[in-house]
Amino acid sequence: MSQHPILIQGGMGAGVSSWRLANAVSRTGQLGVVSGTALEVILARRLQDGDPGGHMRRALDDFPFPRMAEQVWKTYYIPGGKAELASYRATPMHARVNSRELNELTIVANFVEVWLAREGHNNPVGINFLEKIQHPHLPAILGAMMAGVGYVLMGAGIPIKIPGVLDAYANMQPATYPLYVSGAQDGDDCMMRLDPREYMDSTLPPLRRPYFLAIIASNTLATTMVRKANGRVDGFIIEGPSAGGHNAPPRGKLVLNEKGEAVYGERDRVDLAKIREGGLPFWLAGGYGSPEMVAQALASGAAGVQVGTAFAYCEESGLREDYKQRLRDKAREGTIEVFTDPVSSPTGFPFKAALLEGTASDREVYLARPRICDIGQLRESYRKPDGSIGYRCSSEPVSIYLSKSGTVEETVGRKCLCNSLLANIGHQQVRAGKHIEPGLVTSGDDLVAIGRFMPKDGTAYTAASVVEQLMSGVPAECESEKAEVADVVSSTI
Numbered sequence: 039m040s041q042h043p044i045l046i047q048g049g050m051g052a053g054v055s056s057w058r059l060a061n062a063v064s065r066t067g068q069l070g071v072v073s074g075t076a077l078e079v080i081l082a083r084r085l086q087d088g089d090p091g092g093h094m095r096r097a098l099d100d101f102p103f104p105r106m107a108e109q110v111w112k113t114y115y116i117p118g119g120k121a122e123l124a125s126y127r128a129t130p131m132h133a134r135v136n137s138r139e140l141n142e143l144t145i146v147a148n149f150v151e152v153w154l155a156r157e158g159h160n161n162p163v164g165i166n167f168l169e170k171i172q173h174p175h176l177p178a179i180l181g182a183m184m185a186g187v188g189y190v191l192m193g194a195g196i197p198i199k200i201p202g203v204l205d206a207y208a209n210m211q212p213a214t215y216p217l218y219v220s221g222a223q224d225g226d227d228c229m230m231r232l233d234p235r236e237y238m239d240s241t242l243p244p245l246r247r248p249y250f251l252a253i254i255a256s257n258t259l260a261t262t263m264v265r266k267a268n269g270r271v272d273g274f275i276i277e278g279p280s281a282g283g284h285n286a287p288p289r290g291k292l293v294l295n296e297k298g299e300a301v302y303g304e305r306d307r308v309d310l311a312k313i314r315e316g317g318l319p320f321w322l323a324g325g326y327g328s329p330e331m332v333a334q335a336l337a338s339g340a341a342g343v344q345v346g347t348a349f350a351y352c353e354e355s356g357l358r359e360d361y362k363q364r365l366r367d368k369a370r371e372g373t374i375e376v377f378t379d380p381v382s383s384p385t386g387f388p389f390k391a392a393l394l395e396g397t398a399s400d401r402e403v404y405l406a407r408p409r410i411c412d413i414g415q416l417r418e419s420y421r422k423p424d425g426s427i428g429y430r431c432s433s434e435p436v437s438i439y440l441s442k443s444g445t446v447e448e449t450v451g452r453k454c455l456c457n458s459l460l461a462n463i464g465h466q467q468v469r470a471g472k473h474i475e476p477g478l479v480t481s482g483d484d485l486v487a488i489g490r491f492m493p494k495d496g497t498a499y500t501a502a503s504v505v506e507q508l509m510s511g512v513p514a515e516c517e518s519e520k521a522e523v524a525d526v527v528s529s530t531i
């Protein structure tokens with residue numbers, strides 16, 4: 039019998055898995071997950087939009103240290119919201135060593151998102167991070183744990199050092215995280231450090247250690263996690279290449295199909311028998327958004343499934359309403375296409391995008407946007423000739439990237455995911471009062487099938503209706519097990 043939920047709503051960045059979506063899913067007794075990506079930027083922009091509904095204020099009021107919460111409020115809140123064509127104030131960019139101000143903003147932002155997702159029910163809530171976005175890890179995880187996050191889920195990299203961070207914070211001890219620095223030499227200090235006690239204005243009750251689920255796409259990574267992680271790994275999410283967001287690159291030499299997408303083959307299949315032998319619970323992700331696939335996953339020994347795309351287009355998701363509606367319409371008409379772009383992401387990982395006019399999936403829209411890097415979540419750290427650490431993004435202006443020892447090949451076809459993803463959730467930057475950042479909607483291949491969740495008389499559907507439909511694939515004997523354990527989970531998490 040597993041003490042974990044069967045259904046995990048995938049963490050979808052940035053802000054698509056908002057607190058509202060995670061709250062709606064966790065209320066059903068399944069696991070709602072907030073995206074932890076760029077939450078400090080999202081909170082700052084929500085406040086500059088005037089905090090509609092007063093939700094940020096409500097969560098800030100419960101932040102244990104009023105001085106820190108007030109500082110964030112004072113810095114970013116604009117009563118009534120900024121003018122539509124005014125620019126958002128920039129937030130500082132992360133680096134190996136952050137200013138105290140940025141660490142506080144990041145701690146508070148992660149607290150707020152998890153706090154709101156947990157509000158009004160007793161079920162666990164998770165937070166999703168990408169390992170590749172390393173700079174914010176230490177303050178972000180601390181903020182999420184201060185709000186009582188029940189699960190930390192992390193993919194897009196090899197998160198072997200995350201369990202140690204969770205353990206350190208649970209013991210109120212300083213945490214460290216090794217930053218990947220391109221070209222680093224022996225003796226370089228590449229460590230990020232954060233002592234939680236330096237951010238506590240008063241003593242807090244002990245923080246609970248959340249479960250840690252690693253998102254993986256290969257047996258090798260599962261083995262590495264178990265053998266090399268610096269603390270407990272509680273399970274795996276095994277994500278296939280049809281999943282939305284970033285995908286693990288295919289193994290071996292990159293082969294493209296006639297549309298220019300990365301091709302996955304036999305070597306990319308995960309051997310579930312080997313995963314089962316490891317004994318840890320696992321969830322399957324990527325195309326599991328139907329009752330039949332839920333049943334199939336459980337029959338294969340999985341503890342459940344993680345589903346993203348079906349939730350991305352439901353009422354509570356953070357995706358902006360106009361994109362959501364147009365994509366639901368296209369899905370219903372059968373005219374939607376999803377393209378797995380091998381180069382658009384500065385991470386170098388394939389990134390899926392729904393083809394939608396007016397967004398950066400449209401070549402003309404992409405080419406019309408001057409390159410600019412002013413959010414910097416995906417910046418890579420590199421060793422400068424003087425031995426210090428510099429930061430660069432292959433989507434920034436090419437001349438600047440080259441001046442930082444980047445290569446021109448690295449810049450080809452790169453898109454600014456930071457600005458696009460914030461535009462997707464209605465926080466598009468406006469420059470010089472007229473240039474409005476376009477979005478770029480990432481989606482799983484399952485987008486073509488979301489019609490199954492839409493009612494006959496319209497296209498909008500709720501997160502609870504997705505949960506209900508997916509859970510109808512769970513055999514009755516698993517359901518009764520879950521009913522028994524639901525109480526255990528809610529009383530301990």
Ligand SMILES: Cc1cc2nc3c(=O)[nH]c(=O)nc-3n(C[C@H](O)[C@H](O)[C@H](O)COP(=O)(O)O)c2cc1C
Nearest residue numbers: 048049050051281282283323324325345346347482
């Ligand atoms: C819009 C969108 C954004 C996503 N962003 C992330 C992310 O930031 N981090 C992550 O680990 N997974 C991300 N994913 C993957 C989901 O968490 C989930 O694993 C995946 O959607 C499951 O496959 P499905 O899309 O076929 O349901 C994203 C998926 C979507 C649809």
